[in-house]
Amino acid sequence: xxxxxxxxxxxxxxxxxxxxxxxxxxxxxxxxxxxxxxxxxxxxxxxxxxxxxxxxxxxxxxxxxxxxxxxxxxxxxxxxxxxxxxxxxxxxxxxxxxxxxxxxxxxxxxxxxxxxxxxxxxxxxxxxxxxxxxxxxxxxxx
Amino acid sequence: xxxxxxxxxxxxxxxxxxxxxxxxxxxxxxxxxxxxxxxxxxxxxxxxxxxxxxxxxxxxxxxxxxxxxxxxxxxxxxxxxxxxxxxxxxxxxxxxxxxxxxxxxxxxxxxxxxxxxxxxxxxxxxxxxxxxxxxxxxxxxx
DNA sequence: TATTGTTATACTCTATAACTATA
DNA sequence: TATAGTTATAGAGTATAACAATA
Numbered sequence: 001x002x003x004x005x006x007x008x009x010x011x012x013x014x015x016x017x018x019x020x021x022x023x024x025x026x027x028x029x030x031x032x033x034x035x036x037x038x039x040x041x042x043x044x045x046x047x048x049x050x051x052x053x054x055x056x057x058x059x060x061x062x063x064x065x066x067x068x069x070x071x072x073x074x075x076x077x078x079x080x081x082x083x084x085x086x087x088x089x090x091x092x093x094x095x096x097x098x099x100x101x102x103x104x105x106x107x108x109x110x111x112x113x114x115x116x117x118x119x120x121x122x123x124x125x126x127x128x129x130x131x132x133x134x135x136x137x138x139x140x141x142x
Numbered sequence: 143x144x145x146x147x148x149x150x151x152x153x154x155x156x157x158x159x160x161x162x163x164x165x166x167x168x169x170x171x172x173x174x175x176x177x178x179x180x181x182x183x184x185x186x187x188x189x190x191x192x193x194x195x196x197x198x199x200x201x202x203x204x205x206x207x208x209x210x211x212x213x214x215x216x217x218x219x220x221x222x223x224x225x226x227x228x229x230x231x232x233x234x235x236x237x238x239x240x241x242x243x244x245x246x247x248x249x250x251x252x253x254x255x256x257x258x259x260x261x262x263x264x265x266x267x268x269x270x271x272x273x274x275x276x277x278x279x280x281x282x283x284x
Numbered sequence: 285t286a287t288t289g290t291t292a293t294a295c296t297c298t299a300t301a302a303c304t305a306t307a
Numbered sequence: 308t309a310t311a312g313t314t315a316t317a318g319a320g321t322a323t324a325a326c327a328a329t330a
Contacts, residue, residue, distance in 0.1 A: 010268065011256040012277045015167055020282035022164045025157055035297075039223065052305045052312060065298045067313060089311040107154065114153040119282045125277045126152065132274030133155045135267050139259045140162035177320075194289060194314045209290060214319095231288040231329045 018136075028110040036104075037061075041069055042078055042103050045095035051084070052091055078102060160278075170252040176244075179203075183211055184220055184245050187237035193226070194233055220244060 028035060037059065044050060044058055056066035070093060071080045078099035084090035095103075118126060160237055167179060179201065186192060198208035212235060215221045220241035226232035237245075260268060 005313065010195070010272050010275070011253040011260055013279075014260075015249075015252055017275050017278040018160050018163045018167065021160045021278055025160065025284050025292075032235060037297080053204060053310090061297095062299060064300080069316080084311095091312065095305075107157075110157055111153040114157055114281070117284050118153055118156075120284065121277065121284060123282070128270070128273045129156060129277055130152050130315085131270045132278075133152070133159050135263065135271055136159040136163055136274075138154075139256070139279055140166050142259050142263065163307090179320080203320095204322060206291080206323085210320070229288085229330070233289065250296065 025110050025114065027108055028113045036107050037099070038069055038073055038078075039103065041066075041073065041105055042095055043097050045079060046100060046103055048061060049094045052093060055093065152200060167252050167256065170255050171248055176231050179219075180211055181216055181245065181248055183215065184237055186222060188242060189247055191234050191236045194235060197235065208280075215241070 025079060029036075029039070036130075040059060042056060050058070052063060052066055052070060055070070056063045059066065060138055061069075070079065070081070074081060079094055080094050082092045082094070084092050118129070121129075151256060155218070171178075171181070182201060183197060186197060194208055194212060197212070199203045199206070201208065201209075212221065212223070216223060218240075220238055222236050222238055224234045224236070226234050263271075
């Protein structure tokens with residue numbers, strides 16, 4: 001049936017495994033009431049300031065929708081808005097220290113759960129995962 | 143600092159790779175207007191009939207919320223409700239042929255995208271992924 | 285009296301359309 | 308006239324509280 005594949009169902013099995021894993025990871029949050037979408041925005045801002053439009057495009061969400069998310073995060077003190085001096089139509093959105101702390105705490109919790117799980121594996125199994133990670137990234141980024 | 147780990151950031155890297163991959167996969171749907179939660183319910187029903195409470199618990203959602211989802215899927219013809227003859231408080235929810243078709247089509251599309259991506263890899267890379275899949279599943283199910 | 289499912293109602297997140305300010 | 312951001316409004320999805328039917 002399948003021609004070149006070592007496992008005919010590699011795609012299906014990889015899909016299911018990835019969905020299950022992220023589902024478990026998603027459940028680990030620093031602030032349980034905070035929606036996942038908000039955390040993703042903060043994670044993006046951690047890599048540098050963005051305009052509203054850039055954030056909206058990065059999350060594949062409409063500008064009004066992103067505006068609401070940004071409003072909530074601004075009110076909570078996790079980011080700041082500053083008008084762009086070059087083009088005053090634009091607004092520069094930057095993460096605050098509180099936002100950075102929140103992100104780090106969230107990632108720490110998620111990784112703590114995952115590290116626990118990985119610690120139960122044999123060294124060979126961990127090596128197999130480590131070998132797979134760059135390939136997974138390559139597939140996801142293609 | 144890290145003691146036993148081959149890559150100190152294996153957990154963080156695996157987390158990011160898994161999130162990216164599922165994000166891409168989630169974008170592939172058979173019916174674009176259908177919410178992801180609805181598809182997951184149908185996927186559960188594909189493994190056999192369930193009561194409303196079982197579905198709600200499986201998705202970690204409240205019964206009223208699941209009821210709305212089930213209403214929508216029933217109206218669309220993707221599942222049926224039948225009273226339980228043993229315990230008439232219960233309702234047996236079963237997937238229809240239309241629902242099965244929808245699920246298969248969705249999985250086919252998602253896997254088609256993934257299979258395309260996997261086809262670009264070398265046999266060694268595919269083998270590395272195939273070796274990682276059961277370990278990923280073990281981690282996710284722990 | 286407890287359990288299963290459902291209805292009523294409110295809140296959150298997202299979208300489209302319309303508006304303001306700037307280029 | 309076009310663009311960046313915002314406001315107004317509406318449509319999903321989920322939650323809590325209250326209710327009906329059955330055990």
